[in-house]
Amino acid sequence: MNKAQLKQKPALDHVERTALVLLGMGEDAAAKVLQHFSREETQRVTRAMAHLSGIQSDNAKGVIAKFFDDFRRHSGIRGASKEYLSNTLRKALGNDLAKGLLNDLYGDEIRNNMQKLQWVEPEVLARFIANEHPQMQAIFLAYLPAESSSAVLKHLPSDYHDELLYRIARLQDIDHQVVSDLNDLIERCIAEVSLTQAAPLSGIKQVADIINRFDGDRATLMEMLKLHDENVANEVEQNMxxxxxxxxxxxxxxxxxxxxxxxxxxxxxxxxxxxxxxxxxxxxxxxxxxxxxxxxxxxxxxxxxxxxxxxxxxxxxxxxxxxxxxxxxxxxxxxxxxx
CATH class of the missing domain: 1.10.220.30 (Flagellar motor switch protein FliG, alpha-alpha superhelical domain)
Incomplete structure (x- = not known):
């Protein structure tokens, strides 16, 4: 066993983890929570709060992240809890560490929603965000996969492509109210597309394109298609x-x-x-x-x-x-x- 392992402190027990979360809440919030503890629980937790020391930031982040992950999962609270979480983490960890943790907690939600949008026609996405503030457009494009983002940009007015790209280049982190606004925008876009956009698909044209690019025996494919329906086969030929x-x-x-x-x-x-x-x-x-x-x-x-x-x-x-x-x-x- 090396020196680093000898110096490594044991993991926090559940009382110490509770104490750490309460310390991060601040005096007023912690006092309200302690009112719901029994006498024995209060004594054990406050003793742990008094003796906590040398807690590394990574350990603190892990404990607080797990608490709020459990909180979100069991409470069912969504929008308002983000602001509460943001304020609490900043008090507990400071602005820099809180930003990183908040991005980890909520970044996946945005990325997952954006993955859905990459299947929407770029022209439709461009039309949907056209009236948004340029900064929101830039953030929207920044979270889209690059290929989709480039296609959407093509359908936005060309006279401010450079401004949008400059805004994207300057993005480092975004305020969590903006994250909430972005999620709302994404959800509205998904809802509108689901309601209004019929998926345009020409089966005849698709078959023609497949056969045109087929490396095997095209003639046999066409002959078999004619056995199914000669009119359909003729339409396919015209689209080839x-x-x-x-x-x-x-x-x-x-x-x-x-x-x-x-x-x-x-x-x-x-x-x-x-x-x-x-x-x-x-x-x-x-x-x-x-x-x-x-x-x-x-x-x-x-x-x-x-x-x-x-x-x-x-x-x-x-x-x-x-x-x-x-x-x-x-x-x-x-x-x-x-x-």
Missing amino acids: FDFMVLGRQSEETLDKLVQQVPIEFWAVALKGADITLQQSIKRSMPQRMAKALEDDMQARGPIPLSRVEVARQDIMEIVRTLAESGEVELMLYQEVTVE
Whole structure:
């Protein structure tokens, strides 16, 4: 056994823990509590209060945290107890230690609620907090997962994105009344979304996207789908009209497309596209044209995803027109063939 272990004091018994909590309450509150003790209990607790010394802050925090955890669980008190807890902990531990303990006690509640909000559409969240004070917006965004927060920020007015980010950067700890206000905001948001937002889901489009990205036998999937309902399968095929299907086209079709689509469309649309698709398009171009495309893509640098999506939609409109007129044969998936 080392010296540190020899010097370590035994854990506080239940009377000493009670004494520690009463000391943290202050004279008036402690006196009111002691009125409900028996004579013997009062003597034992006050004796312990008089002899307590050398209690480390971590031990004190643990004892008081357990007391208030039990208090919250058994009493059923919510809002008002936070203010009471805050005042009591500050008296017992001082401001700095109290802040850390309060964050531990109530931080999980906020984080758990925020986890629910990350599944709400960013545009809906942005609209919900748009009329809140910028500081509350900043705190709201700070507690959201970063990916969700970034998406919500995109839907807020761009002229004060920098102010919100600056406010978030300056956050260290927040007043517990603000924590309460934030929880109220989160709960109102969850309630409103539950009441007003129907979950938009297009099953046909989802199936089309799944099959477009399926690495296995798409043709067999489609054939099996037609056995269930040919009309549904036809709708799925129509929704499979996606930019990525260009990578599955024949050389003849791609040759026709690179002649009809302006090179500046390709330079934007191929940004971030699968490397196989990029190579297929470039192979269908004359060498000089392919080199010009590469130079154009490099010169443009990073491009917003929204612009890339628009360019891809423009290309697919051209493809659709060519397919409907019979100038190209568009292959949505490799059909089953027989000898």
